[in-house]
Amino acid sequence: MKRTExxxxxxxxxxxxxxxxxxxxxxxxxxxxxxAGLSVGNLYYHYKxxxxxxxxxxxxxxxxxxxxxxxxxxxPLDIADLELMMKANFQILWKYxxxxxxxxxxxxxDPELATSFRDLRQxxxxxxxxxxxxxxxxGVLRPIQDAEELSTLTHLCWLISEFYISxxxxxxxxxxxxxxxxxxxxxxALLRHVISPYLPTHPxxx
Numbered sequence: 001m002k003r004t005e006x007x008x009x010x011x012x013x014x015x016x017x018x019x020x021x022x023x024x025x026x027x028x029x030x031x032x033x034x035x036a037g038l039s040v041g042n043l044y045y046h047y048k049x050x051x052x053x054x055x056x057x058x059x060x061x062x063x064x065x066x067x068x069x070x071x072x073x074x075x076p077l078d079i080a081d082l083e084l085m086m087k088a089n090f091q092i093l094w095k096y097x098x099x100x101x102x103x104x105x106x107x108x109x110d111p112e113l114a115t116s117f118r119d120l121r122q123x124x125x126x127x128x129x130x131x132x133x134x135x136x137x138x139g140v141l142r143p144i145q146d147a148e149e150l151s152t153l154t155h156l157c158w159l160i161s162e163f164y165i166s167x168x169x170x171x172x173x174x175x176x177x178x179x180x181x182x183x184x185x186x187x188x189a190l191l192r193h194v195i196s197p198y199l200p201t202h203p204x205x206x
Contacts, residue, residue, distance in 0.1 A: 008046045010036045012060065015053045019098035024054065024106070051110050054099075058113060061096040062120055068092060069131060077138040079199075085131075086191050089161055090184040100165045129154045141198040156194050160187065 014035040018027040029050050033043040047053045068088035071077055093100060107114040129150060135141045144150045164187045 004046070007038070007042070008056075011038070011043055011046055011053065012056055015050075016057055016096070016098075019054075019057075020096075024050070024098060024102055029053075051113070054106065054110070055113055055116070057096065058099060058116065061092065061099060064092050064095075065089070065124070066127075069127070071131060071134050077135050077140055079140050082135060082140055082195075086188055087184075090187050093161060093165060093187075094184055097165050097169075100162060101169055103162075103166070125154060125158060128158065132157075136198075139200065141195070142200050144198065153194070153198065157191060160190050160194065164190065 011032060015027070015032045018031055018035060027050075029043055029047075030040055032050075032053065033040045036043070047056065069085055072081065099106070103117075107117055132141065132144070132150060132154060136143050144153065165183065168183050168186075
């Protein structure tokens with residue numbers, strides 16, 4: 001069982017690296033098998049198609065996001081938690097950048113993935129909105145009483161997170177490792193700018 005799980009993870013690791021570097025359209029299951037050091041038959045034993053591999057990477061991405069944005073249960077949230085969560089979010093976006101770069105095309109090509117993604121977005125949006133409320137209740141952010149204001153802030157943070165990589169790569173081409181580090185910092189700066197008016201020490205705060 002452990003060997004099977006290890007092989008499946010090896011396939012996913014190879015696919016993720018290749019998809020990020022070249023895009024899903026340019027990468028075949030033969031390429032993934034060769035990179036993972038497996039026969040094509042062995043790869044198909046674990047995953048029947050490239051779409052299954054993409055779905056598995058989507059599930060892996062979701063699990064990592066949920067873990068990174070889970071608030072501590074043994075103490076109140078503080079400003080360091082907010083910064084750590086924002087950084088972790090962008091690190092995961094960078095790790096799975098092919099998903100966000102090719103999001104619309106992947107959802108059109110795979111209705112099953114599209115259903116999973118829309119369910120995730122609905123749940124994720126609600127979870128993130130509640131997370132912002134937790135930060136407000138802990139005093140990290142000023143109280144946000146108006147539901148529309150809270151929804152707007154959530155939308156702004158979500159849009160920056162989900163689509164910033166597509167915005168950057170549409171103008172620069174596929175980002176590589178060193179460039180990606182700079183991209184993460186710029187994305188973080190945008191998020192900080194959006195959230196800063198809600199910090200209690202900000203001059204616009206009541």
